[in-house]
Amino acid sequence: KLSPPLPLPPLPPKPIPKPRPLPPPSFLSAVHQGNNDWWRYLMAVGLIGSVFFVLTAALSTLALGLGWISLAPDGSVTIRDPLVSYLLSHLPFGFLGLGLWWAVVGLHHRPCRTLIRACGSLRWGRMAQGAAIWLALIISPLAVALLLNPGSLMPQVDWNQWLRLLGLAMVLTPMQIAVEELFFRGYLLQASGLLTQKPWILCLVNGILFMIVHLDNPETGYGLGWLALYYAGFGIFTTWITLRDQGLELALGMHAANNGFVILLVSYGDAVVETPALFSATSFDAAGVVLAFAVRALGFCALFFGIPGLRRDSVPPLQPQGSASEKPPGS
Template sequence: MYIEQGHRGDIGIWKYFLIPLGFIGLMILNYAVMKLLNLDIEAIMQAEIGRKGANRFLIEMLMPFVMGLALLFGWVKLIHRQTLTSLTTSRKRIDWGRILFSFILWSVLTIAITGIGIYLSPEEYVLNFRWEPFLYLFIIALFLIPIQTSFEEYLFRGYMMQGIGIMAKNRWVPLVVTSVLFGLMHLGNPEVEEMGPGIMVFYIGTGFFLGILTLMDDGLELALGFHAANNMISALLVTSEGTAFQVDAIYKSVVEPKLGFDVFVPVFIVFPILLFIYSKKYKWTDWKERLTGKVMSRETYLTKDIDGTHIQ
């Protein structure tokens, strides 16, 4: 079982607080400064993009995630003495096939959904494609965006899911806590300022979707693939002045962002369909136990593992 993989390292419950609290503290500080100084984030981003160029600005925006992922991996390896494999999955080795399947599935659906949207409402988009800037964007997206999404997955669905699950001794608490925190992390995004707090339903709903993927599949692989595809393909296809990724994408949305029914479609329609597809492919069963059941103690888990009665 995935959460119990945290027992394979040197737990030291206090160690689990430092990285999450540090990250969350930075997010709170950033949001507080933004509100107290009444900063116009969209205007600041536009000014920086005008001064540096969209691709350079994107690189600078993604570099903290590269350092964050390196710090998280180093902390897990050196302080917790836990392997990257056990942080990633309950399987004996990381299943790259799962990552690839999830990436391709959501990439194809994202391209299809976006294409349909452009076809049905062409007046809302303008062609923004330019070969050279797009090529640079593609290279950046290929190498850096998966690092950004992997950091978020390893922090929330990996490190925090295992740590909180071991402390709470059940599965539903880490599912709820990590999903809500994942959503709140996006409070500083321009979309929230443009659309209002209702957009948090999408972000928190996405957190629950990715958390359910992780617990049902006993590993991060499907969540890693989905999240990378979501951010990468979205960045390459469509940009607008009201999004976190303002880049040289193929199309640019020219409508004012607003909170509408389409924002809630992924959470209440698309994600349940995806869960059904994943469940059929990977033959998931016992949903209640996997999502709300108890977490084994360290002694029970390691004893079962040594005896060979713990099934990977």
């Protein structure tokens, strides 16, 4: 009598593959989280400009009434205390930031944090990396230049004034660079992405706009053509790294390091804000500023996007998306 064959054991179930994580949304896509009617942008520009100019005029009137500034018969303004000059030049950025927040939240109905990244989060470490690398790229060649020419910097240490400046700079300089970056590389860049997705056009347009608003800086007296090229290059570079890194953090970090260096460590005559920094530059070479900036920008890009150890694999290549010598001027 034949016994029936034993049944074969069931095959183990095939493992269900884990879904691949979706790539983070592109920086330019953040604009679609809000309303983008043309009239909203028209109203936003009017709102931001009105808040900025009205409150800045009120601040100037208050400073004149308090005796912080004096007005000559020919209309020229004199500010004797460099700390007052620094305060009056940076406080208006708070007004600009207020107008920007009002426009983004009240008119476009989207969170302000989407001006930094489309997902709304902030990479603090990325911002710190940008600041540290840019500061190192400024200080390293400057140290070599000092060894070769010790007279290029003159110490002007006044610890009482400098510590007061440090207290103000820890608040006002981050506010100033944050508002500038949020407005130019955040709001305007994302709005421009509604018209074109071509990176080179976005970089060029943003760089030109950034240059235009800085042409009245007094340091352009050292060479308008060279300084115009510097400001345009600064805007183009920060736009490029923002698109390349899909976020505003690197631009925020390097801009903070750039301006912090000029305000706290090395100042120069006819700067947009003359501060009691630790050192004063004895000369200002406009062509050297442009050359030094170009070298720093190339080094910055190589460190963040050209070395495998530091390159972020999740960052896609930059492409269109479908649906003073060694002393940089302040920006």
